[in-house]
Amino acid sequence: MVVMVAAALQAVTGIVSTLFDIIKYIGAAYLLYLGIRYLLSHGGIKLKDDGRRLPDWQQVTAGFLTVWSNPKALLFFGAFIPQFVDPHYTAWPQVIFLGLIEIGAAFITDSGYIALSVGARSLLTGGGLVWVNRVAGVILIGASIWLATLHR
Numbered sequence: 001m002v003v004m005v006a007a008a009l010q011a012v013t014g015i016v017s018t019l020f021d022i023i024k025y026i027g028a029a030y031l032l033y034l035g036i037r038y039l040l041s042h043g044g045i046k047l048k049d050d051g052r053r054l055p056d057w058q059q060v061t062a063g064f065l066t067v068w069s070n071p072k073a074l075l076f077f078g079a080f081i082p083q084f085v086d087p088h089y090t091a092w093p094q095v096i097f098l099g100l101i102e103i104g105a106a107f108i109t110d111s112g113y114i115a116l117s118v119g120a121r122s123l124l125t126g127g128g129l130v131w132v133n134r135v136a137g138v139i140l141i142g143a144s145i146w147l148a149t150l151h152r
Contacts, residue, residue: 024147031144038137042130077102 054062067073077099085094124132 024150028144028148031140031147035137035140035142035144038133038140040137041133 081095081098081102084098085091
């Protein structure tokens, strides 16, 4: 019986390791693709095809869908907030309160990011944006090489 369990665990470990390698190489290839696209881009922020800005409601809808389709946020809240819930009291009001605290902190930091972005926007025109894209491309290509050569 011990031999059977050992053989089964070895098979599962081999499959998981192979799947991890496949996912790793797909991720590295995607980072390489993004890096090359950044290196080849000529700068500029893409608006609509006719050059107009998206309406505010479309921007809000896109942001809403992005947040709700982001599994990292759900995993973060699911792993982080319960650590601070007192088991002697009802959980849901505590979770709501802690969530509101996080939303407040995110509002403050995100507002700072927005202010910095608006200020930097005028600096990132033409040649400045091309250099930002080149640096981002080199970083992404470096990350893809690192990921592809990473051994556990």
